[in-house]
């Protein structure tokens with residue numbers, strides 16, 4: 001027998017493309033289509049097809065790709081960075097690195113919208129919220145924001161909404177991080193707010209502002225008590241926010257005790273590598289009174305159907321879900337994985353350990369300052385935590401260079417000062433290297449305790465992290481088991497497909513993930529000199545070039561660190577473009593009613609007026625309505641936002657026409673790139689008529705969802721928009737900064753780059769075809785049981801489909817939620833529920849899933865349909881049935897069984913594995929109870945005891 005030839009593209013088959021050649025043939029036969037090309041021809045309109053193939057040369061094998069990543073990583077030079085400015089060296093405990101950061105059970109999970117299968121990460125996030133609330137001395141914290149700078153902007157937006165002051169100016173402490181000031185300026189301008197930057201003790205006039213933000217400690221190290229300023233702001237009806245360093249807060253009085261209304265910051269130094277800028281978890285905390293105005297996701301405590309404690313996302317009916325174009329925040333993907341890591345770092349060290357780390361950091365800062373003072377340098381400030389600046393007169397350049405020669409990066413401050421920030425990783429030889437850079441060749445690190453330079457009146461007296469979870473026995477055995485227990489409660493991609501429409505939960509291949517653990521990618525400060533980040537430059541440049549080829553755009557900005565952030569950056573570019581042409585009056589944004597909630601929210605944040613366009617009964621944009629509204633607002637038309645293929649899962653034939661109408665009226669086209677997985681290799685947004693798109697690298701390009709973040713949402717633009725792409729104070733000093741770091745969450749870019757390198761143009765295109773095949777196969781298997789809401793003109797769907805479950809409600813009282821929960825019994829995560837159409841499920845299988853897995857899912861869905869039929873026909877009780885009681889837990893099994901169906905039916909419906917059965921840890925979670933009794937920090941211990949009784 002001749003051995004089968006090993007095809008180099010087999011990589012794609014074995015890794016990213018789930019179905020084998022035989023399965024592909026079988027599925028095509030079920031569809032009644034001769035081959036894959038015929039399916040694509042019948043599905044993707046000829047009018048939008050790209051004519052040239054993507055050619056990236058030869059694709060790389062897994063080993064070659066890893067070699068390439070290693071070569072690239074080696075071009076980054078890892079020095080010790082004492083630059084500070086919001087980024088610090090830190091150590092991720094190895095147990096956390098292996099069991100969370102590198103564990104697919106954590107990093108491949110989706111956002112915890114289905115609480116019953118998310119109890120593990122919800123608990124970890126609740127720990128995060130408790131930690132943030134405790135550290136800041138405020139009552140309620142959310143489950144993370146994108147970074148510190150955007151958190152500052154969110155704080156400003158909350159302040160504007162809740163302040164009684166009617167002023168339009170926001171005061172910004174000049175000691176805030178430069179990148180935060182830049183992002184605040186970007187956010188304020190389109191909304192008509194003014195930013196006043198100054199010394200809060202001399203320049204702040206409370207009656208003239210709706211709020212203010214102070215940095216604590218300031219970027220140059222000073223620690224001030226802002227209590228009197230906060231009192232004065234409150235008297236004027238204004239809101240006070242404090243950007244605070246969470247490590248300093250273990251020793252210093254928290255913002256809440258100064259009377260602050262909001263605290264924000266970054267939890268990066270709690271064990272998360274600097275990663276050349278990200279990803280890290282930003283945080284925001286506030287008073288109880290403002291809890292309904294908190295942006296982002298908030299984990300709360302509720303009960304399940306048995307009354308047992310259960311976690312779930314609270315107050316979900318805010319912002320984009322309900323407020324849409326009136327929303328003041330567009331945050332969707334946040335930084336769950338990084339928040340989980342930071343919370344575990346706190347669990348790992350506990351309050352005593354955190355304080356010990358903070359004291360050690362402070363002592364090293366004191367030793368550093370004493371050594372420099374002994375060399376005759378003037379140090380400021382007198383009291384500090386970890387940051388000092390040194391007056392170096394004309395020697396700034398020389399000393400900075402000496403420091404680099406000694407392996408250390410310091411910060412240039414003005415023309416004659418140098419800033420130094422000490423961190424957890426600082427060692428005796430680090431300080432000795434710094435002293436040498438300043439000429440102190442004979443200074444030696446001294447173990448004796450220097451006298452503290454912490455500001456004595458500001459010492460923290462209150463306890464924090466008092467909850468038992470932060471006091472567990474921290475033997476690594478216990479820690480490992482805790483992380484394992486939480487992971488086991490959740491359902492992630494490492495157990496089953498997650499067929500979430502619009503979310504593209506595809507494989508995150510191991511080879512793509514390995515490099516992000518390497519220090520050459522992880523340990524770079526985002527503001528290191530360019531020559532130390534040559535590897536990153538090569539990666540970012542090549543990835544950008546390839547994304548341009550894939551999308552048909554002329555340039556890419558890597559700054560936006562989520563899809564929604566990309567929308568915001570893209571619309572800002574459109575706005576600036578109009579302004580540059582004197583078209584200041586263009587403020588209308590046409591958005592179809594089916595758009596994702598972040599679209600109108602982003603438009604609102606850019607000061608645009610949203611005009612909603614209808615869709616027709618086939619799910620397409622109603623072209624006549626679109627034309628009418630474009631004409632009506634012709635002079636004011638700034639943009640339209642469309643998603644392609646549509647959020648209804650079809651390739652609209654009219655997309656070019658929509659783009660033409662928009663351009664004819666002087667508007668620009670923003671194409672939401674969430675569905676790019678259906679286009680790669682087949683059609684390019686930039687060639688269809690779009691001017692700008694975001695590209696969710698955490699969907700189409702394999703960055704895992706991390707349980708709700710990180711993500712990356714770079715934008716591609718046509719040439720005329722290039723001048724308006726986001727700038728950054730560190731790189732080019734241009735405006736429109738949208739993220740804290742110049743390249744957003746740079747350290748996860750190796751994932752997307754290696755995916756593209758290993759797939760090559762052919763592999764990427766094949767992936768798109770298979771994604772479409774898989775979706776259509778599901779349609780074929782389910783269409784007799786569930787109406788398929790929308791299809792293209794030849795009866796095929798794009799890479800996802802919407803099935804209508806409303807008939808089950810009408811006939812059997814079975815809701816879409818009942819179906820979602822029953823799928824858990826079969827071991828599945830539900831598809832996207834009730835979006836973009838209420839009472840439906842949107843299924844996106846992606847190319848990664850094998851036919852066997854698709855069949856397992858379809859079997860589960862068909863069995864649910866039969867259960868509903870049994871109710872409909874009176875063979876099953878209307879309320880006491882497996883659908884209404886789902887998900888079933890071990891608790892259900894061990895009690896008396898008095899249900900009108902068997903335990904077997906309850907727990908082992910089609911799809912469920914016998915031995916490897918996934919058991920939901922809780923029964924159905926009561927959302928209303930949770931919102932009525934809002935608890936968003938770890939519940940007191942006695943409730944745990946009651947639960948155990």
Ligand SMILES: Cc1ncc(COP(=O)(O)O)c(C=O)c1O
Pocket residue numbers: 331332333502503562563564565596598599643647672674675696711713
């Ligand atoms: C169509 C669409 N647009 C925008 C977004 C927002 O992307 P992100 O969550 O990365 O901010 C999503 C996210 O699911 C989406 O599905």
